[in-house]
Structures are given as C-alpha cells and as structure tokens.
Amino acid sequence: MDFKKYKDINQYYIFRTVISLLTAVAAGIMWTLFFLKSPESHGLDTPLFWAVCFTVLLPLTVRWQQRLYRRHTRKVLFMLDAIENNDTAIHFSETDGTEDSRLMNRSLNRVARILYNVKSETAQQEKYYELILDCVNTGIVVLNDNGAIYQKNNEALHLLGLEVFTHVRQLSRVDNHLMDILTACRAGDKFQAAFSNERGTVNLSIRVSDITVRREHLRILALNDINNELDEKEIDSWIRLTRVLTHEIMNAVTPITSLSDTLLELTEAKISKEEIRNGLQTISSTGKGLLAFVESYRRFTRIPTPEPSLFYLKGFISRMVELARHQYPYTPACFHISIVPDDLILYADENLISQVIINLLKNAIQAFEMSPSAADEKHIDIRAYCNEAEAVLIEISNNGPAIPPDIAEHIFIPFFTTKENGSGIGLSISRQIMRLSGGNISLIPGKETTFVLKFN
Incomplete structure (x- = not known):
C-alpha cells in the first residue's frame, strides 16, 4: 500500500482547512482590535483595514472550498456510476490540471481499479460455484x-x-x-x-x-x-421371496415326482393297471410342471455376474433380429434398424444383454399375435445411439397394442403377467440384468410401446 499518496492527500486538505481557519481567526482579531482602538485611526496600519481584508477573503475561501468539494464529489459519483454499469473505460486524467487535481484523479483511478478487481473476482467466484453445482x-x-x-x-x-x-x-x-x-x-x-x-x-x-x-x-x-433406490429395494424383496418359494416348493415337489415315477413301474395292484397308470401319469406330469415352474423362477435369483467386453452393436442387433425371426417365422413383422454411428461399440456382457434384447423382441412379436388386426403394417424399430452424456441407449418400439397405464406400472414386478401361459419373469430378469450391468430399462409411454435400455 502506498502510504505516501495518502499522506500527500491528507496534508493537502489539512493545508486548505488551516488557511480557511486562519483567515476567519485573523478577521475576528482585526475586528476586535478595531473596536478597542481610537476611532480616529484610519490608516493602512489600522485594524479596520486588515479586518475588512480578512472579512472579504473569508467568503472567498469558503467558496473555494465548496467548489473543490463539489468537483471532487461529482468525480466520485461519476466513478461509482461507471462501476455499477460495468463501464471499464472510465479514467481520470493524471497529467492535466493542477497538482492537487492530478493527485485526486490518480487516487480515484486507483479506487476504481480496486473496485473493478473486487467485482470481477466476485463474478468469477459466482461462476465457479455455478460450475460446481452443475457437476x-x-x-x-x-x-x-x-x-x-x-x-x-x-x-x-x-x-x-x-x-x-x-x-x-x-x-x-x-x-x-x-x-x-x-x-x-x-x-x-x-x-x-x-x-x-x-x-x-x-x-x-x-x-x-x-x-x-x-x-x-x-x-x-x-x-x-430415488427411482434406482426404490427399484433395488423392490428387486431385493422379490429375490428374498423367490428364494423362500423355490426352497419350499422344491422340497415338496421332488419326492412327489420321484414317488410317481416309482409307482409307474409297479405292475401289481387291485385296480386296473390302466387306471393306476393314468393317475400316476397325472401326478408325474403335474410334479414335473411344478418343477419347471419353480426352475424358471430360480433363474431370476441366479443371474451370473456380468463379464463385460467390447462388441459392435450393428452385428449384434442383426443377429438378435435373425434369431427372433427364426423363432417366430409365421408372424410377419418388418424390422427397422438404425445404429448411429455405424461402428457404435458397447461395453457389456454380450450373452446377458442378448437375453434382454431377445425377450423384448419376443414380447413385441407376441403383441402382434395377440391382436393381428392392430396395425396394417407391423413394424419393430430398433435404434441405438449415444446421448450428450456419452451413454449408449438402445430403443426397441413396436406399433402393436399399447400397454394400458394400470398394467404398465406392474410389468417389471416378478411373477406379474397378462399372458395365459406366461411366467412373468422375462421383464423382471431383463431389469435385473440391466442393473447388474450398470444400466437400466424403462418403458416410455406413448402411442407405440417403446422400451429403452440405457448403459451408463
């Protein structure tokens, strides 16, 4: 800090103030001496002469001080207005005028620079905090x-x-x-x-x-x-329930199936062998059906740990479409594939993701089978691309019957199904696979049924 400049300014104003005070005191003293001396004294050396001189100088000195005060006040106000309006071009001449004016202008220019710097630093800090908030x-x-x-x-x-x-x-x-x-x-x-x-x-x-x-x-x-937290709690609850169900049902069904197979081999009975055979065959088929039923649910709790690798989506999607066509050769559906860019790569477990894609394509084709006249041209659109956050998204949509809102709320819940022979775990397993892969699956409401797979 340059204390010499502040000292010069203080001394300058002290000098002006002292001059004004001395002029006033001198005028008072002269008038006092004039009244104390003889009235016949009228020369230049009389107190009356000097009293009149100092009395005339007093208002001139005060006027001089007022003009200086107003001039400097206008400069200060002009500087503050310029700073408030972000006018960085404001500058007072430091070479013209009297020495006291140049000193005052230098001081105002310095104050303006300090205030500009403070305001600029404050704006930079606000921008810095905004960037932090956006992160x-x-x-x-x-x-x-x-x-x-x-x-x-x-x-x-x-x-x-x-x-x-x-x-x-x-x-x-x-x-x-x-x-x-x-x-x-x-x-x-x-x-x-x-x-x-x-x-x-x-x-x-x-x-x-x-x-x-x-x-x-x-x-x-x-x-x-908190969608992810709610989904994870829901899935964890269903996993625990499924484990209990599979344990209890397997313990009950396994001996029944084993016993029915043994009884089928017996040939001695009081009733006809045909009746025994029909009854035991019914027990056996029921038990085996229950085993298959439980085994399908067990898959939901035993999804293997993903082993991700890099693979091109274009070839992968084409293989999934061909597989879906092979599984449903009698359901005509037109597939539209769009991969942007053409060499888009995904880092995930290819085998697990194939289960998700196949399940979604199967559901889309089955939607056409359930309502053959729903659309004149049955089409399934598959689109893969990257969003602004560089996450890979795969959209699968079809123009079959839309999923009602009351059903859409439950489609990812394990065991929930509207199909007559459905297990209700396809979409649940798909969501679990996406969770394990660090992504998510969602249904987008609209005229067409659209599922979106997002890989972060």
Whole structure:
C-alpha cells in the first residue's frame, strides 16, 4: 500500500482547512482590535483595514472550498456510476490540471481499479460455484417466498423436465401437485414427490433449507432421483421371496415326482393297471410342471455376474433380429434398424444383454399375435445411439397394442403377467440384468410401446 499518496492527500486538505481557519481567526482579531482602538485611526496600519481584508477573503475561501468539494464529489459519483454499469473505460486524467487535481484523479483511478478487481473476482467466484453445482448429481433450486427462481443447476432442470425455470408456476406444465407442494414447502421439510413425464415416472426426494441474503428470505431445495433406490429395494424383496418359494416348493415337489415315477413301474395292484397308470401319469406330469415352474423362477435369483467386453452393436442387433425371426417365422413383422454411428461399440456382457434384447423382441412379436388386426403394417424399430452424456441407449418400439397405464406400472414386478401361459419373469430378469450391468430399462409411454435400455 502506498502510504505516501495518502499522506500527500491528507496534508493537502489539512493545508486548505488551516488557511480557511486562519483567515476567519485573523478577521475576528482585526475586528476586535478595531473596536478597542481610537476611532480616529484610519490608516493602512489600522485594524479596520486588515479586518475588512480578512472579512472579504473569508467568503472567498469558503467558496473555494465548496467548489473543490463539489468537483471532487461529482468525480466520485461519476466513478461509482461507471462501476455499477460495468463501464471499464472510465479514467481520470493524471497529467492535466493542477497538482492537487492530478493527485485526486490518480487516487480515484486507483479506487476504481480496486473496485473493478473486487467485482470481477466476485463474478468469477459466482461462476465457479455455478460450475460446481452443475457437476453434482443433486438438483439444486433456490427460490424466494414469492416463487421466483434465483438459482438452479442443470440436474434440477433435467429432473423436472424443464429447459427454462424462472418461477415455480412453470411446474404446472409438469405436474400441478408438484407445483403446490414446492410452493408450500418450508425449511426443514423432507418429503417425496412423484410425477410422470415422457421419461416415465419420476420419484424425487426433496429436502428444504433456508437462508437470508440481503434481507431476503430464500429457500434452498435439494432434489434427488430415488427411482434406482426404490427399484433395488423392490428387486431385493422379490429375490428374498423367490428364494423362500423355490426352497419350499422344491422340497415338496421332488419326492412327489420321484414317488410317481416309482409307482409307474409297479405292475401289481387291485385296480386296473390302466387306471393306476393314468393317475400316476397325472401326478408325474403335474410334479414335473411344478418343477419347471419353480426352475424358471430360480433363474431370476441366479443371474451370473456380468463379464463385460467390447462388441459392435450393428452385428449384434442383426443377429438378435435373425434369431427372433427364426423363432417366430409365421408372424410377419418388418424390422427397422438404425445404429448411429455405424461402428457404435458397447461395453457389456454380450450373452446377458442378448437375453434382454431377445425377450423384448419376443414380447413385441407376441403383441402382434395377440391382436393381428392392430396395425396394417407391423413394424419393430430398433435404434441405438449415444446421448450428450456419452451413454449408449438402445430403443426397441413396436406399433402393436399399447400397454394400458394400470398394467404398465406392474410389468417389471416378478411373477406379474397378462399372458395365459406366461411366467412373468422375462421383464423382471431383463431389469435385473440391466442393473447388474450398470444400466437400466424403462418403458416410455406413448402411442407405440417403446422400451429403452440405457448403459451408463
């Protein structure tokens, strides 16, 4: 810090102040001496002469001080206005005028530079904090008591499905209930909210805190997507249940099947052999059917650990389509494949992912079989691409009968099926495979049935 400049400025103003005070004191002294001396004294050496001189100089000195004060005040105000309007071109001449003016201008220029630097550093810090907020996986929304949005990050916009978010009323385009609860929430609240959009059902965990900035009360909302946590808890619960069911049913069915096979070999009985054979065959077939039934559910709890590797999606998808056509040769369906870019590569367990793709293609073809007249041209579209976050997505859609909303809520639950001979574990196993592969599977509501596989 240059203390010499501040010292020069202080000395300059002290000098002017002292001159003004001395002029006033001298005028007072002269007038006092004038009244004490004889009235006949009228020369230049009389107190009256000097009293008049100092009295005339006093208002001139005061006027001089006032003009200097106004001039410097205007400069300071002009500098503050320029800083407030981000006018970085403001500069006072440091070479023209008197020495005191140049000294004052240098000081104002220095103050302006300091304030500009502080303002620039503050703006950089705000930008830095905004970049940090955009890097976190939690949505952040800051709003005042009137619902105006002061701050939000990209994750909040993504979770809410909005591109522009300036007021809480804009949530009415997403969900009116969500708008109401965010409007009424208070500091310390912690709750969950669910709503539907084009990506499916979104479950949010919301925490509310508050802060007062510049005498204005603000609420800070932290939004987290808990769909994955809910799905994992649901799957874990079903896995535990399935293990219990398979253990108990296998213990009961195995001896029945073994006994029925043994009785079929017996030839001695009081009743006819034909009746014994028919009855035992019924028991045997029932037991074997139960075994097959339980074995299909056991598959759900014994999915092998994925062994990922790199493979090209174009050739992989083509093989899956040919396999689906071979399994259902009598169901005409037109397949449309789009892979962008043409050499798109996926890092996953190819064998496990093939089970997911085949299951989705099988469901799409079976949808055509259940309603042959649903569409004049039965087509299945398969599209693979990368999104902005470089995640690989595979979309499989068909123009068969749409899945009703009340059924769509349960299609991923193990054992749930609407097919007469269905096991209800195809989509459940597909979701479990995607979870183990670090991705997810979802149903997109719309006119066409569309499943999306996302590999992060």
